[in-house]
Amino acid sequence: FEYGEFLTRCEPIFIERAKAGIAVEVIVDSISLRYVGDNPNFWLSKKVPKAYANKIHSQTKELVARWRAAGIAITFSNQSTFLSKLLPISGRNHIKIYAVDDTVWLGGINAFDDALTYIDFMVPFTDRAIVENVCEQFHKIDLNKPKQDYRISSPPHEVIVDVGNFGRSLIYKEACLMIRQAKSSIIFISQFVPDGKLLKELIKVSQKAVQVTVLTRQKAAFARFPYNLAYDTFMRKTRYNPNIKLFHQKKK
Numbered sequence: 001f002e003y004g005e006f007l008t009r010c011e012p013i014f015i016e017r018a019k020a021g022i023a024v025e026v027i028v029d030s031i032s033l034r035y036v037g038d039n040p041n042f043w044l045s046k047k048v049p050k051a052y053a054n055k056i057h058s059q060t061k062e063l064v065a066r067w068r069a070a071g072i073a074i075t076f077s078n079q080s081t082f083l084s085k086l087l088p089i090s091g092r093n094h095i096k097i098y099a100v101d102d103t104v105w106l107g108g109i110n111a112f113d114d115a116l117t118y119i120d121f122m123v124p125f126t127d128r129a130i131v132e133n134v135c136e137q138f139h140k141i142d143l144n145k146p147k148q149d150y151r152i153s154s155p156p157h158e159v160i161v162d163v164g165n166f167g168r169s170l171i172y173k174e175a176c177l178m179i180r181q182a183k184s185s186i187i188f189i190s191q192f193v194p195d196g197k198l199l200k201e202l203i204k205v206s207q208k209a210v211q212v213t214v215l216t217r218q219k220a221a222f223a224r225f226p227y228n229l230a231y232d233t234f235m236r237k238t239r240y241n242p243n244i245k246l247f248h249q250k251k252k
Contacts, residue, residue, distance in 0.1 A: 004113035
């Protein structure tokens, strides 16, 4: 969530709707305040020039102040603690929910300009049960966040909500199960290459002639820490595997 063309274009629409009496709410994980573009800008990562970072952060704060003055509710969740300063990415809310009236979108798009230069996707839901439960999840932050992963089911649709418990992920478990059950092909689309158990499962099924396609972002995005670690491991373990193919998305 960062000042730029995208939020500038959204601003008059959001303010007009808020002044018309429509509830306009924005919830952002406070880690966003550390980022500049797609750069986490903390220790061991590539630093953004301080003057530029200060300018972007100042413009974002001014935008937030204008939105709040217009009646838009903005909340920054997961405020920094001593531990989060040492491990800034750990325990963050990575869910992307965009809800308008009776439709919700779930997917991977962040609200800043750099994010819109990548090919990404959002899945719309109009199923009433899904919409109502996802909108409830939207507000489950900080002390109100769920303690356990759970499913929102309304056949034929199902949404899995992952609360971020270390070492226990229902989404991860479900993904590994689906990989093991694959018969002919798998398409894996993510900002990151698969690693850990997920990569092991993909390698196993690829050895049974299942064709695995991994589609991820530009190669340059994996050049810096910490993204280079998983990328280098993936390349080392799959380089000579003819059934695993890697493709990098191009910028728009």
